Amino acid sequence: MNVLAVSPAGIFGSEFLGTMLLIVLGVGVVANALLPKTKGHDGGWQMIDWGWGIGVMVGVFAAYRTGGHLNPAVTLGLTVAGVDLAPGIPATFANVSLYIGAQLLGAMAGAVLAWLVYKQHYDLECDPSLKLGTFATGPQIRNYGWNLLTETIATYVLVIWVLLSGYTNVAKITTADNIQEISGSLIGPLGVTFLIMGIGNSLGGPTGYAINPARDLGPRIVHALLPIKGKGSSDWAYSWVPILGPILGGVLAGLTYLIFW
Template sequence: MGSIFVSELIGTALLVLLGCGVVANVALTGSKGHGGGWLLVNFGWGLAVFAGVYTAARSGAHLNPAVTLGLWIAGQDFAPGVSPGFAHAAVYAGGQLTGAMAGAILVFLAYKKHFDAETDPGAVLGVFATGPAIRTPAWNVLTEAVATFVLVYVVLVLGGTPSGLGPLAVALLVVGIGASLGGPTGYALNPARDLGPRIIHAALRLGRKGGSDWAYAWIPVIGPFLGGLVAGLLYHISPMPL
């Protein structure tokens, strides 16, 4: 199971490095991509998924505990020869969270001077963690659940384990989800993607950083898990033919 852990760690680290990296490029003062806009962020995250999925193909490229949960509930193997179950799920989640933290550290190192120059604590936090446009917890959870349902259900329909054009399809799906459903909450879609970098934000010494908004942190964890759960249940009840 060590190879699964390492595969998910590296894939998720690349996902967060490139995904949070595009947010840093757009949000941080003095960056050449500053003010690049929402669509640049959407495409950056989509390409981050593309890179992460290809890199972690050995483990099935979940990169996301909500995807792992959806596969488990649907009864699909986590990867060829890897049956769904608690022990395997724990290894996947551990690799994903560790990788997300590692990716966040790399973003910090790449943009260190821009973090030093940034005067807006909200921009600094936004590089690492998601936040709502309008803070209404129940609706924020629902938004994250709906968006993650779309992600996980389509992954299940694609066959769970990406291969061939699968990574490109998932990448474009993430671009579409961000463009269509990302506005209310910033579309975490992934508990590890939000929690890991938020932990790193809390731990780092950033010149003008504010709080890590732990009051909101449960929403991008619970919402995606709910979306993955419902997607897995629906697929389990009525699987789509491949």
């Protein structure tokens, strides 16, 4: 069995593209549900859950060469667990930095694309918190300690599943009769789709389940920078919660795997 070699440019491009596709679909579905005069207006929580779940699946498939992390919490969790980031990609400082940088920039690019799709709807007058809510998460009850705990637990569930399922092993090459082909389990990306939806339905109510620092920070930065009419505050006072909580959850999941498996 050979291992698919991925260059630094390939690592960056894979995670950038995957995260961009995740976020354009994720921000897009929330915009469709919240903004005025959209076809999906008032579509509800299940519509949003499905949109994010499918966005993750698409992103994982697109970033198959790098294991489809799309999330610094996943990358850090695998690093702490002492496993490769993907087949043939060790968890070195350089590789981890490439992953996280690509994820953040991909999230920003995806948010810009979603804004372009819904530009006319963002121009309409509505509650500024709804416009921010299409980009970034926010708590239903603001209590930073409890909000942090919620994000930590929800992300722990995600990352421990990633570690135990081994779904990142989708970039192996098998050789049979001198023919090389990419192999791997299709259930991984589909499984994480349902997991994301399950986390949203079970644990997402208090904070909107960022469970991904890049997913929240990248679009929040874009919200702050874009000329969105009547957008209001980007709520930087809360922004540290969906960064630190997922990082803690990912690290704790990695430690759990390191100690018990």
